[in-house]
Amino acid sequence: MIRFENVGMRYGAGPEVLHDVSFELAPGAFRFLTGASGAGKSSLLRLMYLFHRPSRGLINVFDQDISMLRRDDLPALRRRIGVVFQEFRLLDHLSAFENVALPLRVGGHGEGLIRKNVGELLEWVGLKDHMNARPATLSGGQKQRVAIARAVISRPALLLADEPTGNVDDRIAMRLLYLLEALNRQGTTVVVATHNQALIERFDYPSMHLEDGILHSRDVPGRGPEVSR
Amino acid sequence: MSAERARARAVIPFSADPAGRLMPWLIGFMTFVAGLALAGALTLDTFADSWSEGLADSMTVQIPPPADEMGDAQAAEARIDETVERALRVLRQTDGVASAESLPDARIRALLEPWLGATLDPGSLPLPRLIAVEIAGPDAVDLPTLRNRLATVAPDARLDDHGLWRARLVTFLNALQLVGLAVVAVVVLAAATVVVFATRGGLLAHGEAIELLHLIGASDGYIARQFQRQALKASLKGGIGGILVAGATVVALGQGAAATGADLPSPLVLRTEDWPYLAILPAAMAVLAFLAARRTVLRSLRRMP
Numbered sequence: 357m358i359r360f361e362n363v364g365m366r367y368g369a370g371p372e373v374l375h376d377v378s379f380e381l382a383p384g385a386f387r388f389l390t391g392a393s394g395a396g397k398s399s400l401l402r403l404m405y406l407f408h409r410p411s412r413g414l415i416n417v418f419d420q421d422i423s424m425l426r427r428d429d430l431p432a433l434r435r436r437i438g439v440v441f442q443e444f445r446l447l448d449h450l451s452a453f454e455n456v457a458l459p460l461r462v463g464g465h466g467e468g469l470i471r472k473n474v475g476e477l478l479e480w481v482g483l484k485d486h487m488n489a490r491p492a493t494l495s496g497g498q499k500q501r502v503a504i505a506r507a508v509i510s511r512p513a514l515l516l517a518d519e520p521t522g523n524v525d526d527r528i529a530m531r532l533l534y535l536l537e538a539l540n541r542q543g544t545t546v547v548v549a550t551h552n553q554a555l556i557e558r559f560d561y562p563s564m565h566l567e568d569g570i571l572h573s574r575d576v577p578g579r580g581p582e583v584s585r
Numbered sequence: 586m587s588a589e590r591a592r593a594r595a596v597i598p599f600s601a602d603p604a605g606r607l608m609p610w611l612i613g614f615m616t617f618v619a620g621l622a623l624a625g626a627l628t629l630d631t632f633a634d635s636w637s638e639g640l641a642d643s644m645t646v647q648i649p650p651p652a653d654e655m656g657d658a659q660a661a662e663a664r665i666d667e668t669v670e671r672a673l674r675v676l677r678q679t680d681g682v683a684s685a686e687s688l689p690d691a692r693i694r695a696l697l698e699p700w701l702g703a704t705l706d707p708g709s710l711p712l713p714r715l716i717a718v719e720i721a722g723p724d725a726v727d728l729p730t731l732r733n734r735l736a737t738v739a740p741d742a743r744l745d746d747h748g749l750w751r752a753r754l755v756t757f758l759n760a761l762q763l764v765g766l767a768v769v770a771v772v773v774l775a776a777a778t779v780v781v782f783a784t785r786g787g788l789l790a791h792g793e794a795i796e797l798l799h800l801i802g803a804s805d806g807y808i809a810r811q812f813q814r815q816a817l818k819a820s821l822k823g824g825i826g827g828i829l830v831a832g833a834t835v836v837a838l839g840q841g842a843a844a845t846g847a848d849l850p851s852p853l854v855l856r857t858e859d860w861p862y863l864a865i866l867p868a869a870m871a872v873l874a875f876l877a878a879r880r881t882v883l884r885s886l887r888r889m890p
Contacts, residue, residue, distance in 0.1 A: 407800060408890055427887075428804070435802030445797050449598040458596070462803040506801075 357383045357514060357545050358404060363413030365399055372411065373399045377571045379564060381547070383513070386540045388556050389549040391566030397549045398442075400566060401516050404547065405439045406430055418513065435463055438507030438544075440517035444499045446491040452478065452502045453487040459510040477505045481535065497528035504532065508539055515539060517548045521555060533559055596798065597791045599815045604786035608816070611779050612823030612874065613830075616867055619772040620831025623866060626765030627859040633758040636751075644726075646672055646685075646716040646735065647743040669714050671738035676718055679734070681725030688715040769866075773873060780816050780874040784881040787812060799889055809882040816878035817871050824867025832863060 358381045365374040374396045381387065391397050402408045403415060406422065415422045417433060425433070438459075446455045457474045478487055481501040491499055500520060507515055517536065521529035533548075533555055540546045550556065556563060565572045599605040648668055651661050669687050676685035688696075693712060720726050728746060735742045788795065798808055835855060855863070 405800060406890070427890075430890075431802045431804040433802075434800065437802075439800060445793070447596070447598075447794055447797065449595075449601065458798075459801045461596070462798060462801055462807055 357381045357385065357418070359414075359416040360403075361414040361416075363403065363410045363415060365396075365403060365408065366411045372569065374403070374410075374566075374569045374571075377413070377569075379571060379573060381514075381545055383545055384540070384543055386537070386546045386561045387548070388559075388561055388563035389547055389566065390551070390556065390563050393551075395566040396569045397566055398518060399569075400571075401439075401518050401547070401549055404514075405437050405516055406434055435459065435510060436513045438510070438512035438515040440500075440503050440507045440515070440520045442519040442522055444491070444503045446499060446502055446506075448491050451488045451490060452483055452494065452498075455491070455502055456505045456509050458506060463510055473509060474505075477509055478502075481505050497524045497532075500524055500528070500532060501535075504535060508544070512544060514545045515547070517546070519549055519551065521550060521552050526554070529555060530558070595811075597787070597794050597811045597815075599787065599791075602787055602790050604783045604790070605815060605819065608779065608783045608819040609823035609826070611783075612776055612820045612870060613827035614823075615772050615776040615779070616824040616827030616870055617831045617834075619769045619776075619870075620828045620863055620866055621834060622765045622768035622772065623863060624831065624835045624855055624859075626762045626769070627855055627862060629758050629762045629765065631856055631859075633755055633762075636754060636758075642720055642722065644718040644720060644747065645745045646676065646718060647745065648672060648714040648716070648739055649741050649743075650711040650713060665714060668739045668742070669716065672716060672735055672742055675734050675738050676716065676731075679726060679731055681721050681727075683719040683721050685716055685718045688717055773870065776820070776870055777873050777877045780820065780877040781881050784812055784816065784878045785885070787815070788882065788885050795886075796889075799886070805883055805886040808886060809879045812882045813875045813879040816874040820871045820874035821867060824870040828863060828867045832860075835863075 360377050360379050363374060363377040364372050365377075366372045377400065389397055389400065399408070403410060404417075406417065409422070418436060420429075420433070422430075422433075447458070450458070453474055456478060457470050460470045460473065475484075475487070478484055481504065483498060483501055483505070486494060486498060489498075491502065494502065504517075504520065507517070515536070520532055520536070524532065529552060536546050536548060537559065562573070648665065651664055673685050673687060676682050693715060697712075728744070732744050735744060795808055839855075
């Protein structure tokens, strides 16, 4: 699914923020990504959702070495990756429905399919009655669910969530994690970056821990087919 | 799809962008200016054709007074009358000449009046006689043969086919036309620059939405299409408005010129076949805006990973 080998990353001419990161996630894996603020979690996620190229090392996504890909090849790969951003990044001028529909429109899907799938998904995340609501009128938890719905609407093979529970209370955080777990059971590989230790312990999936740009992994036996180094 | 639905679905909220809102007005104003310049250039074309045709159908024969006129005025007058008569006969017998008339003194005085004043006695100056010749068409008369025949009956006669004056006039009008077309080109380029800057402003103003689209897998072409569609709509809206006002101005100027009753060689209005050029202008502006927006967005997006 995704493999990093000795990946280093720096912003411009600045210091390296990730050093020799190596790991591999098999299809269907569920991982937490932990670490203190500034440890490099967001940078690692940026590399995973192909928003940055590594300064060194090899990144292989969906069996493709991204250093060998042309810029024009990347959008198709990005459409197979769903991202839940920490600060939601919903478009304020669009309704919840239109925000969720965005990846399907970008992918060129027909209006009939968009109406059906977006309607069903918003119902699944409990926002059936808020389809036409603008983000400004939604609560933090509702916005987060819209963001998750947008990330999964095109059935991505890989779902990356950056602090998805950072802006919601514990009860909603648990519900969101159950939602991500359900998606994982349907075959989606999930990586959740979080500070929430209680959540990590409650769900007990393997985690990758970043400290000063260096990745440490903690495997949980019997959990998923993923391989970690 | 209703307008409300279309607005709701616009991925990038251009309506909230001040530069985007201003663009139709700027394009409209520029189309108006370019339309007037183009109409001017096309009207000059009409003038050039009309004046050139008018001059091409006429010639002037000038018979200077005899050198000894000061000696015996009456004899000299009789001699020049005879010369004029002989020249008229030759002219009237020439193929292609529709008419040849000696200009009466009163007409010659009227021609000189703007320069020499109304009080001048023409008899006090050795004025040449003029014969106005109307010909059937620009190439209807064999000029070298006519010159030879005139030389046998009036050796000092000068045949002026207005070729030099016509050439200078056409050169001058062509230069004016070029200036008009250059104004059109400059305004169109300025409009393209406006679109480029408005698009850059839009890229900055909507940076977050663009980055999000990029992250969820939108191709550069998809993002560029949002901008180029917006530029096309704004420039068509402004361009059509601008050209309608320019067209109305041209019509009003034409009617104003006609109302003066001036003896213009051509009416100050566009010919029917000229109007399509004006109609094409907003379409050309829109295509240019479309391409300028697309190129600006694609170049800018190339900086993203």
